[in-house]
Amino acid sequence: xxxxxxxxxxxxxVWGMVLMVPQVMPAxxxxxxxxxxxxxxxxxxxxxxxxxxxxxxxxxxxRDLLMLTVLSLVGNLLYFILLAAAIQLVGxxxxxxxxxxxxxxxxxxxxxxxxALSLRQLAWPLAMVLAGxxxxxxxxxxxxxxxxxxxxxxxxxVLAALGALASWSWFAASNAxxxxxxxxxxxxxxxxxxxxxxxxxGGVLWLVGKGLGLPMVSHAVSNGQWQLFWLAAAACALGGSxxxxxxxxxxxxxxxxxxxxxLIVFETLFxxxxxxxxxxxxxxxxxxxSMLLLLGGVAWAVRRHAAPDxxxxxxxxxxx
Numbered sequence: 001x002x003x004x005x006x007x008x009x010x011x012x013x014v015w016g017m018v019l020m021v022p023q024v025m026p027a028x029x030x031x032x033x034x035x036x037x038x039x040x041x042x043x044x045x046x047x048x049x050x051x052x053x054x055x056x057x058x059x060x061x062x063r064d065l066l067m068l069t070v071l072s073l074v075g076n077l078l079y080f081i082l083l084a085a086a087i088q089l090v091g092x093x094x095x096x097x098x099x100x101x102x103x104x105x106x107x108x109x110x111x112x113x114x115x116a117l118s119l120r121q122l123a124w125p126l127a128m129v130l131a132g133x134x135x136x137x138x139x140x141x142x143x144x145x146x147x148x149x150x151x152x153x154x155x156x157x158v159l160a161a162l163g164a165l166a167s168w169s170w171f172a173a174s175n176a177x178x179x180x181x182x183x184x185x186x187x188x189x190x191x192x193x194x195x196x197x198x199x200x201x202g203g204v205l206w207l208v209g210k211g212l213g214l215p216m217v218s219h220a221v222s223n224g225q226w227q228l229f230w231l232a233a234a235a236c237a238l239g240g241s242x243x244x245x246x247x248x249x250x251x252x253x254x255x256x257x258x259x260x261x262x263l264i265v266f267e268t269l270f271x272x273x274x275x276x277x278x279x280x281x282x283x284x285x286x287x288x289x290s291m292l293l294l295l296g297g298v299a300w301a302v303r304r305h306a307a308p309d310x311x312x313x314x315x316x317x318x319x320x
Contacts (some may be wrong), residue, residue, distance in 0.1 A: 004254030005263060011247040012266025018240035019271045020278075021232050022084040023092050028229055030084035032216040034077055035206035036230075040237035041076075042199005048242070049192035056193065059184045064193070067178055072198040075171025076241070077205060082164035090157030096268070098161035100133045102168060103265045109173040121304055128297030129265060135290035136268070172264065176252040187249040195242055265294050 022033060049056060086095040104126055179190065209216065221229075251263065269291060276283055283291065 001255065004251045007247045007251035008255070008263035009266045011244040011251065012264065012268075013270045014239045014244040014247070015267040016270030016272075016274055018236050018244075019083075019087075019092070019267070020274060021236060022087040025225075025229060025232060026088050027218050027221050027225065029214070029216050029218070030081045030088065031205070031209050031214055033084050033233070034081045035202050035209060036233040037080070037236045037241065038076055038198045038202030039206065040199075040202075040234055041195050041241040042197075042202060044238055044242055045192045045195025045199060048188075049196060052189060052192065056185075056189055059189075060193070064182065064185075065197075067174075068193055068197045069201075071171060071175055071178075072194060072201055074167045075175065076194075076198045077201055079164050079167045079171065082160045082167065086157045086161035086164060088157075089153045089160065094154075094157060095161045095164075096137065096271075098158065099165050099168075100136065100268055101130075101165060102172075102267075103129050103263075105165060105169040106172045106264060109169055122301060125297045125301040125304065128293050128300065132265075132290040132293030132297065133268070135286045135293060136272070139284060139286035139290070172252075175249070179249060179252055183253075187246050187253065190249055191242055191246040194245065198241070263298060265298055269294055 022030065025033070083095065083099060086098070179185070185193070255263070272283070272287065272291060276287075
């Protein structure tokens with residue numbers, strides 16, 4: 001269990017950085033950001049999978065390919081397109097208000113799985129997580145300026161954020177269940193497979209966008225901005241897609257879904273820390289309270305999942 005929590009925390013640390021990309025690069029469309037990021041993810045995954053090709057081919061079945069295709073579409077392409085669109089349409093604050101409920105939705109989707117605790121047992125940890133999310137957004141909205149976005153943009157942004165919430169909630173729960181059904185794949189192999197399938201779809205996404213004449217940039221951008229775009233896309237592909245996904249899969253193997261769902265809160269926490277470092281300031285009282293509530297709720301959930309009559313060392317061995 002300790003190892004699984006550590007893996008989930010590292011994945012959240014990487015994902016927190018990815019959340020900043022659409023906000024700091026508003027000139028580039030969500031379609032282009034997603035297509036380039038995931039095409040590069042596919043190339044990286046292919047290179048990493050070459051030494052494992054024979055071993056992976058011997059395990060791979062048609063049902064694995066079908067599941068990889070659905071997971072890639074819903075959990076990677078659709079989620080990131082919707083999240084990037086929501087951030088660019090209504091800003092990071094409203095988007096985080098909606099997508100920040102992921103710890104709760106993922107946990108609720110995993111209540112019926114083996115090893116999951118009941119909703120009654122998780123009520124107080126979940127309440128602390130919700131209180132922390134509320135504190136973050138009260139602070140954000142209380143100190144933010146009125147949005148310049150039109151009513152249509154706000155509605156579309158909220159709908160996009162709701163769609164991102166639904167897509168990643170389903171992805172996290174379904175992926176964790178399938179990994180437990182197919183233990184023959186280790187985390188690295190599964191990440192490579194998902195990356196290669198996602199890379200193919202990323203290339204198709206770019207071709208479809210070009211064929212339909214969709215705008216890829218909102219205005220003329222300089223060579224320096226293009227260089228930054230490619231660097232950010234490569235970092236998202238290597239860190240935010242391959243590395244973070246591999247860490248998350250390793251965590252999902254070791255933790256029940258009602259716990260792993262709450263650990264996605266690390267993404268929110270690290271995004272806050274990166275924001276404070278970027279702004280060069282300390283957290284305000286409500287921000288600090290939200291971080292403590294989120295950490296407290298997750299720690300409480302971890303404690304609830306550890307059997308009270310077993311020593312910690314036995315729990316770690318069983319989790320491994």
